Amino acid sequence: MVDTNTFTSEMTGSYAFAQNGTTEIPNKHLGRMMRCILNTTDLVPEYWSYALLHAFYIKNRLSHSHIKKTHFEVLTGTKPNISNLCTFGSRVYAKKAGHRKAKLDHNMLNGIFVGYMATTKNIYFIDDQLSNVKLGTHALFDEAHFTVDYYIAPMATRTLQRLAMPILTQSLRMEYFYPTLH
Numbered sequence: 001m002v003d004t005n006t007f008t009s010e011m012t013g014s015y016a017f018a019q020n021g022t023t024e025i026p027n028k029h030l031g032r033m034m035r036c037i038l039n040t041t042d043l044v045p046e047y048w049s050y051a052l053l054h055a056f057y058i059k060n061r062l063s064h065s066h067i068k069k070t071h072f073e074v075l076t077g078t079k080p081n082i083s084n085l086c087t088f089g090s091r092v093y094a095k096k097a098g099h100r101k102a103k104l105d106h107n108m109l110n111g112i113f114v115g116y117m118a119t120t121k122n123i124y125f126i127d128d129q130l131s132n133v134k135l136g137t138h139a140l141f142d143e144a145h146f147t148v149d150y151y152i153a154p155m156a157t158r159t160l161q162r163l164a165m166p167i168l169t170q171s172l173r174m175e176y177f178y179p180t181l182h
Contacts (some may be wrong), residue, residue: 041089
């Protein structure tokens with residue numbers, strides 16, 4: 001491909017991002033987004049790939065300054081639906097796969113949200129008990145309860161935690177889980 005399209009391959013110095021010019025700018029922005037996502041949630045670097053995918057998910061739904069559309073809109077022809085966008089690192093309560101043995105058995109897994117699959121109907125989350133990444137289809141999100149302790153969290157996270165607590169206690173009542181019971 002290099003020969004047929006008359007590209008020339010040149011070596012650059014290591015950590016010399018200025019030598020690569022415009023090709024490195026998206027990588028720089030995505031790297032910053034990924035670091036911010038991981039540092040805000042206080043997750044270990046082991047989950048960098050999930051943070052990068054989440055950064056791409058967000059970036060593809062942001063409007064581009066030159067074309068006045070999102071990358072998602074250019075690719076699919078439809079505007080993205082961001083009403084279900086969830087905070088990376090928020091608490092998640094996902095329904096266990098399979099059937100329960102008895103009606104009143106515990107059927108929820110607690111974890112930390114780490115991203116979407118190809119559609120927003122399926123999510124990845126870190127299971128609290130086993131510390132491995134699992135797939136969930138039916139989940140509730142607690143975006144006010146981040147994985148970062150309140151006293152070491154950034155100021156913006158603290159403010160969100162303080163503001164969202166009254167809203168959260170109203171939205172996660174038992175009627176949400178069992179709408180027929182009153």
